[in-house]
Amino acid sequence: MKVLATDMGFGYTKATDGRSHQLFKSILGEANPAQFGESLVGNGSQPPRHFRLGDEAFFVGEWAETQSRGRRFTLDPAQFMAKHAKHLALAAIAPYAPDGDPIRLVTGLPVSFFKRYREAVTALLKGRHALVVFGADGRPVEQQLYIEQVRVIPQPFGSLFGLMLNNLGKPSSQRFVTEKIGIIDIGFRTADFTISDKTRYSERGSLSTDSGMSSAYARVASHLQDQSGVSIELFRLHEAFTHGSLRVKGTLYDLKPVIQQAFDQLAERIATEVNRLWSDDWDLEAIVITGGGGKALYPRLKPLIDGEVLAMPEHEDPRLANVNGYWKYGVHLWGGAASATAPPA
Ligand SMILES: Nc1ncnc2c1ncn2[C@@H]1O[C@H](COP(=O)(O)OP(=O)(O)OP(=O)(O)O)[C@@H](O)[C@H]1O
């Protein structure tokens, strides 16, 4: 039995086995074997990005983004669950999944969709999946993924378990076990707010809103459209945000001022949402800010939110905070930490 975790976000899909991790953009695309053969051979150290499930051959992540004609990317939760979640999850865990052996999987859902989709996600992932994985040489290899158990938790609890538990699944920081903690998870599409009261999930204090980073991206996209006349898909703007500039049709656009402005506005919006949602929860002992957007917004949010506001550890990629915590939670539930220390096969 092996414990694995995956976090299918609207922006990025992440997975880990406690030893290594990977992430790719949550984009699916039709596999194009001709292009594959010509341009992508030799990408040996990358985890696989080309799969077949049933009769459907598909690319994920950057391969789908750059190589596929028919690309699927969505910010719509129902469509994401129905058409994307399973393919993204199986692709993400494939490198860590032992062929045919039982896997126990922890994953999450945004808090507002938690009740509605929890059973559906479990049903989608549980069982045996005959996946065909195309390696760097383009050769298909059959892989049986046998997911014997699935546990679905509200996404921000991943970050909380990450802070609370060690790699053996045991509590290592008591305050996160005994205190009432608010968690703000700022992802690509959603901002998720939740409360853990001595590790119990508070339904009343939980909410998902659309205040994810994509709303800042949308502002920058509309600025670029005004300036350049080109309409740019949101998922192609990650690099522009990292560099503070983007070259469109030969012209380099400096985006720093518009990015700063978009971040300021988003932080104010999130702070208003939080202060309203938790107005009765004045007894929160700390508030943790996590998710890929959390790092950029933390300095702006801290002065706008009442209480002790904590950032996630600096050295970790903030996008991985939930998935790392899911895995620790899986080890807490089922044991299996041995898989974290076993030598690579
Ligand atoms: N190195 C990085 N590369 C790309 N984006 C990054 C990076 N570091 C932080 N980010 C930010 O992380 C965001 C994605 O965060 P995250 O992976 O937590 O979202 P998600 O879980 O996919 O989305 P959601 O929670 O809404 O489903 C991006 O929008 C970007 O603003």
Ligand SMILES: [Mg+2]
């Ligand atoms: Mg997320």
